[in-house]
Amino acid sequence: MADFARLRSAPFIWLPRASVSCQSRRTGVIYIFRGRSRLDQRHYRENPTVDAQPAEYTGSTVILSNRFAERRPRHARSADAAVTAFEPGARVDRYLILSHLGGGGMGQVYRAHDTELNRPVALKVLPPPLSRQPEYIDRFRAEAQAQARLHSPYIITLYSMLELPAGAVLVLEYVEGETLAERLRRQGPLDAAEAVNLFAQALNGLEHMHEMGVIHRDLKPSNIFLNAGGPVKVMDFGVAKLRDYDAFAHGSMVGTLLYISPEQINGRAVDIRSDIYTLGVSLYEAVTGRLPFESRSDYALMHAHVQENPPTPTSVQRDLPAALERTILKAMQKDPAQRFQTAAEFRAALLKLGAHPVAARPLNAFGPVPNAAPLPHSLRRVLGGFGLDLLLVATVCLLLYTLGAYPVKTPVAEVGVKTEVAAAPRAKPAAEPRHARTVRPRSTGIDSLREAWGQ
């Protein structure tokens, strides 16, 4: 069982493809990814917490290829070795590590400071044990080459690639914000207008990528970054394919099972329309909060992508515009010829749904051009001053409110306590309204649950 758990946590697993696609009795692969077999049912009962997030396993990028089948145990060990971390304060070349941002099969990502150019950067570090393996370093280089071709405000920029004793390092643009996956976890599904706006921006990046001969192959919500102060950015080119070079063997299945296109599963030639499908699945998830295919096993998931029709988005989210539903379903067609043929076509279909100023704005080298006409200098000063005044007043009110010096007179406090105030100590009346304001009676909370969860 220990081996089993270790293999499941390995971010990259190479497995014989034949065993997945024919689902023979020797399909250990399916057990490894999601653990829904009979063998795993027992494991699930014994360790319910270990299996609390099985969907996350199918949410990880996987590469299925027959090239590395015989090396599986060694790679699993290697993946463990990938978790060698730099502590904050450590230096990697001229970069000062500030914090750890996350990690995947291809190493760890850190927030760092470029001490020479005095700017924040993100470092993706492939540790030495993996850097010494030709397959890994080839892929890492391919990722760098793919990303180096791209110059778009909608794509995370690669600054440089270094091969150091500490491992191979990609120096990337650092942006504040969160991934679309995090946003969906935090806030639930997006409304149609917001989704259209964000995806239209991501499609801008995708269009540029395709023009430059790069196919992403893994456009899931966790690879779409919502930049706090700017446009959406597509990231993680770890399994990208270049028009003239693919680091993965021909016929390898590369991607994330929850989002993967039918042709990737079938081992057919993958082109830009695979990215259209994957982004269609992501858009489906973004507006409904649910995935189009949620199956028990990886085999079933792959089967669903290839054979089954997804439930219509309006069956789970009533308010979606019919046009958006048609757009999503067209992007998710099984036959690539039936999908949008280019990212631009997909984007145009989305933008037809309504006016979305951010997405529709023209671009220059620094991002979307602001479309508001600049205000006259004096007017700007007056408005700015007025805004500052408002801010000051709001701050003072908030401060008074927080300190309790500005009690809210609730009807209960006025009517019910009136006669008792005289007998009570002086401090008490001031304290009571605050208490009444911040602490809700317990029954109110339970009643709200009853209302939300009951009939």
Added chain:
Amino acid sequence: MHPRSLSILVAVSSLLAGCTTLDRASVCEHFEHDRQSLRYETLYRYSESDSRTAAANFRARPERDAVIVRWYTMRVNAPTIRPCEHLYLFKEIYLQRGPLADATLEETREFYTAAGQRIATKKENVTAQLKNTGYYTASVPLPIPESAPPGAYRVVTRLALKTGAREVTLSTATAEFRVR
């Protein structure tokens, strides 16, 4: 500390507190908006390949039983959740059934606090959804209202066969989560 520095510090911290409150308020506003349109009822989806796998792995239905549930699980997408978010319940069922004359399949969901107090019950008729032998999955959103008291909760789902006033429980499954 200099009084001026102190007042700036207080102003900035109260501003930050205000921003946090506003951010939370917008999350809750978004959540309430979602609640208007999201469908909270169970929608089972038939999975053809899982059904084939299950058919090969489980015994066939005995003739005497109209319905048999061989596999029934429920899990949540996150063990801990905050108010104004949606928790998702993932349910999986493999059932074998024959014709049901006037019987219905009813799924009952019960919610309990950590102390065992029942909070709410929701009943759904799923006869039409589970109309054939097969493997079905469903993900059901569960809203966590803004005023939800923090603590641990348990949800129990029970599938029953109802024939008139008679009710036979076919299977149950539980999951737990915590509201922060």
